[in-house]
Amino acid sequence: TQLLEQSPQFLSIQEGENLTVYCNSSSVFSSLQWYRQEPGEGPVLLVTVVTGGEVKKLKRLTFQFGDARKDSSLHITAAQPGDTGLYLCAPRMTTDSWGKLQFGAGTQVVVTP
């Protein structure tokens, strides 16, 4: 298992503020998925990024894949209480011949009205 770091571990902000969470590794990713998990439920896919430097937008969420495919970020603009949840990055490592996902520990985001 390759070292995968998500930061910060916890983020509490007011409604309307912006936030960014990060996913980093020393290994190269073949692709990366971001999931959101709400209490009592399983994770749900938000986006998949494949190409280095790729930027994808999903309403107020912007996902970026690093040029070297070793990192990714998720930026939320004008956060709303509905954005509250655990955000998990899940890359596929180029070193894994089976192509399994490896999940980060997650960033817990709390958006208060």
Added chain:
Amino acid sequence: NAGVTQTPKFQVLKTGQSMTLQCAQDMNHNSMYWYRQDPGMGLRLIYYSASEGTTDKGEVPNGYNVSRLNKREFSLRLESAAPSQTSVYFCASSEARASNQPQHFGDGTRLSIL
């Protein structure tokens, strides 16, 4: 749409007891997975099944066994439960391994071992 269904949702066991966690998917997916989720450690893969009839160990397989009963069902068995196996267990499925299709998760089984 049911998606991935896990049973039971909650379970309390005593050390040394055995039990089987059930998982079924109705999306005709080939690949299925069992994860455990512990605070601060993310989701860790216990076992996976690339297709019906095949199973392989993941990152933390010790103390567990699995059965891919058919294409729909993938069960996880704890033969002799230990307190270290207290966790939330998630089953997931996807169309195929190593694809960029999403993994679809159940809502989890919350297991406490006393």
